Amino acid sequence: MKLGLHRPVLDGKVNFPLCLAPMVGLTHVALREVMRDYLPAEAYTIWPTEMLNSRRIPGENLEKTPETMRAAYEPGLVPQILGNEEDAIAESVKRLVEWGAEAIDINMGCPVQKALKHNYGVALMGDPAYAAEVVRMTVKNSTVPVSVKLRAVGSTKEFDELLTFVSGLRQSGAAWVCLHPRTAAQKRRGNADWEQIKQLHKAVDFPVIGNGDVQTYDDAINMLKETGCDMAMAGRGLAARPWMMWQLGEELGFAPPAGKEGQKAPRTSEEEGAEYGKCLLRLIDRCRFYFGEDLAMRKVRFYVRTTSVWLPFGNTLVGVCAKARTIDEMIEGVTKFFEGPVEMSLRTELRQ
């Protein structure tokens, strides 16, 4: 049975069915760089940014703004924008394509108050015609494919509503959609309803990416198998264990990541715990390189708060990072924390 990619994503360039989710404060250049080291050689996937406000992009220095910093070699970049005004969208898209975007993703899932107030993010889902119009104006101003990331509308019973909504996006030129089947009211808690991903994939003829609750490579495989979707997108779980890409690559017959030839992906809870430590130290180094000491420390602290929930003494690690006054102190504390064996659990209840 073929796992994912039944329909071509990025004109068939993507050959790996797992990708990272856009996450404010997390999906930045430093994390992408750490994560890319675990992508199997020859694998091609898409890489998001944090959501970017299309009203701000036109006036920003993209090379220097933390949210849009990028490494020299970053194939597959798909920045995510938030917006609803054609002028701002047009200028943002133009700049992002020059910056290296291979597609543009539109956020229609953000439930925060600010996005609701400005009538973008999940607010667009309450107005199908307007949402379709946002896609139309983005496609019209873009030389690269345009995708949309959305949330569930409600229960499976309201699936027809979702389908009508998605059909409108498709008619306006959306190349693919990503569905995070939790409702806005659920925020990021509770179970993601994968059944909606399955139904949506069955009902449309263009690529569907599934998202929500993928914590391990097994979960990714199950999502791909159970829903038939084209790609699995993972947020918190993949940020916590970037080597999930390597593990999945092994299952799918990909060669190990470059530089890891002849090695096997970490599998046991102790191997994973040790790898988390290595990854964190590398992330600290990369954050310092890109963001400078102060911002780097804030980004690392946020990363640890979000991802240490898979570690038995995650709170202690959060404390170590919070207490450190300098990056060097942070490195020292983290190194010490991982001196003994640390076991990483496979699943946890996601709350944040």
Ligand SMILES: Cc1cc2nc3c(=O)[nH]c(=O)nc-3n(C[C@H](O)[C@H](O)[C@H](O)COP(=O)(O)O)c2cc1C
């Ligand atoms: C800290 C954080 C920030 C997020 N920011 C964004 C965002 O900028 N754009 C977006 O579409 N979704 C955002 N999300 C939602 C994720 O993309 C994803 O849909 C959600 O976390 C469910 O996937 P997961 O269960 O694999 O984490 C964010 C999630 C988290 C945890």
